[in-house]
Amino acid sequence: MDKKLGFLAFGILFGFALSRVGASDYDLIVGMFVGQDYKLVGVMATAIVVGALGMQVLKKFAQPVKSGEPLKISYKELKKWSIAGALLFGFGWGITGACPGTVLAQVGEGKLFGLFTFTGMICGTYIYARLKEKHPDL
């Protein structure tokens, strides 16, 4: 399967699922943070458990992966500022009621202000690129 077309297809599935389960709904995300609605906690917990079980099945029965390469799991290292970055991300999550994936589903659904969250995210990534010029440890 061509990687670009494959990711287009999996992206459609991902966006559709996020939208149908309500992850693109401001009220559900902010409701989770203010302790009013825990549906999305259930979504994330289920996804983590299913993902973890799926990875075990993959390691046992589906190695090497389809292309014949050995499975290579990417690990995100903890850097000096990672925790501070995570906190900043959380601030944005609680303000917008969206994250980098769900905001895309919002845009597809036609939520106008989701487009501003999306534009802000591109600018935030640009700010990171600028900061990284002078602070390589970021």
Place this chain on the structure above:
Amino acid sequence: MFILRSIFVDPWPFWAGGIVIGLLVPLLYYYFNTALGVSTGYGNLVKIFLPAKNLQWIKTKYTETYSWRVYFIIGIILGGLLSAILSGNLGITTEMGRFTAIAGWPAVLNAVFFFVGGILLGLGARIAGGCTSGHSIHGIANLHISSILATIFFIIGGIITANIVRSLFLGGAW
């Protein structure tokens, strides 16, 4: 008919969304030996939309501008669109849940509010090395300590700002 309605019209129960999203982790490894993740692709969008070609980080990390990450992003947008079309909710709306219903701000202020939040998301995701999909789903499913830590602080941050917004602008009720 009932099944079609449950898939395309009614909101899914939490477990249905969780299963589909969770399965993406092993599936993307099986087919493409690639980790689930969205926020890294925003670097591609920076390269496409902003004058950033000379920034070192963009130059070294984003050699292929229209990489698979861009296709994944387009796919997620199309998935949201498809969901809206099939459930009969298609149309551009200026509503954003209880925020626009209760705060009653002019549209310009709403736009600034969500834009500023978006900046924090974009900047924070890059400094943290990932977002909800890459860290919280993919990373924790692989039992990575860095992802568990990142997710704890994602949630702490979200609890702080969501509660501040609720007390200051949404009347503290709800």
